[in-house]
Amino acid sequence: MSASSFRSAFRLAVFCLSSGAVLGACSKAPEEPEFDHGLKKPLVRKLREELTETPCDKAKAQQLAQLLLDTGDMKGLTRVTDTFGEKCGPNIVLLQLAYTANARAGEKELALKAATALVTAQPDNASYRVWRGLSLEALGRTEETAAELQKAFDLQPGQRPILNALVKSYDALGKSCEALAAYQRFVENAKPSEAKSAEVQEQLQERAAKTSCPAQETVATPDASVAPEAATKP
Structure with missing residues (x-):
C-alpha cells in the first residue's frame, strides 16, 4: 500500500471513530489491496x-x-x-x-487441500500420494504421513525417493520393523543397480542387525497335484 493510500485509510478510520455516525463506508471492512501483477x-x-x-x-x-x-x-x-x-x-x-x-x-x-483433491481424482497416482504425505508431514500428522506414503510405496515399491520418505516417517514413529520391511521390499522391486547399491545394502544390513521383528507369515503354495477345487476348500 502506498503512503497516500495509507494516509487516506487512516483519516477514514479516525473520522469513523470520532464522528460516531453510521456511514456505509465506515461499516465496511477495508478491501484487500489488489495484487500487483x-x-x-x-x-x-x-x-x-x-x-x-x-x-x-x-x-x-x-x-x-x-x-x-x-x-x-x-x-x-x-x-x-x-x-x-x-x-x-x-x-x-x-x-x-x-x-x-x-x-x-x-x-x-x-x-494439503490441493494434494487431497489430486489423490481423490487419481488415487493410483503415487506422486500425488507423496505430495499428500509431505503435506501431512508439514502439519505434524506423522501417523497419517506414514499411512499415505505407504500407499504411494505400494503403488511404486521400486522408487527410491518414495522409499526414503517412507522410511523417514517410520523412523520418526519408532517403527523399525516397518522400515526394514520397506527396504526389503524395495530390494525385491528396484532396478538391480539401485537394489545392489552400496548405500541400500548397508542400510539393509544395518537395520536387520539392529532390529528383531516377528517372522512374516508366508502363504503356502497349493500342491500341483491337488485339484483347484480341493485347494480352495477350507
Whole structure:
C-alpha cells in the first residue's frame, strides 16, 4: 500500500471513530489491496474477464493460474482453482499449480487441500500420494504421513525417493520393523543397480542387525497335484 493510500485509510478510520455516525463506508471492512501483477496485469485482467463469460474454459483457467503462480499471487491462484472446481469439477493442472504454489508459500493446509483433491481424482497416482504425505508431514500428522506414503510405496515399491520418505516417517514413529520391511521390499522391486547399491545394502544390513521383528507369515503354495477345487476348500 502506498503512503497516500495509507494516509487516506487512516483519516477514514479516525473520522469513523470520532464522528460516531453510521456511514456505509465506515461499516465496511477495508478491501484487500489488489495484487500487483506488474507487466502481466493486462493479460491477467483479460483472462479474468473472459472466464467470467466462459467459466469452464480449461485452457484460459490454466493460463491464468500459471500467470498468477509466475507473479507470486498465491491467493489469486487458489481462488481460481476453487472457483473452477466448484463450477466445472476438479482440474488436474489447476490442482497441481495450487499445490505447488501453496507448498512454496508455506500454506500447509491449502497445500494439503490441493494434494487431497489430486489423490481423490487419481488415487493410483503415487506422486500425488507423496505430495499428500509431505503435506501431512508439514502439519505434524506423522501417523497419517506414514499411512499415505505407504500407499504411494505400494503403488511404486521400486522408487527410491518414495522409499526414503517412507522410511523417514517410520523412523520418526519408532517403527523399525516397518522400515526394514520397506527396504526389503524395495530390494525385491528396484532396478538391480539401485537394489545392489552400496548405500541400500548397508542400510539393509544395518537395520536387520539392529532390529528383531516377528517372522512374516508366508502363504503356502497349493500342491500341483491337488485339484483347484480341493485347494480352495477350507
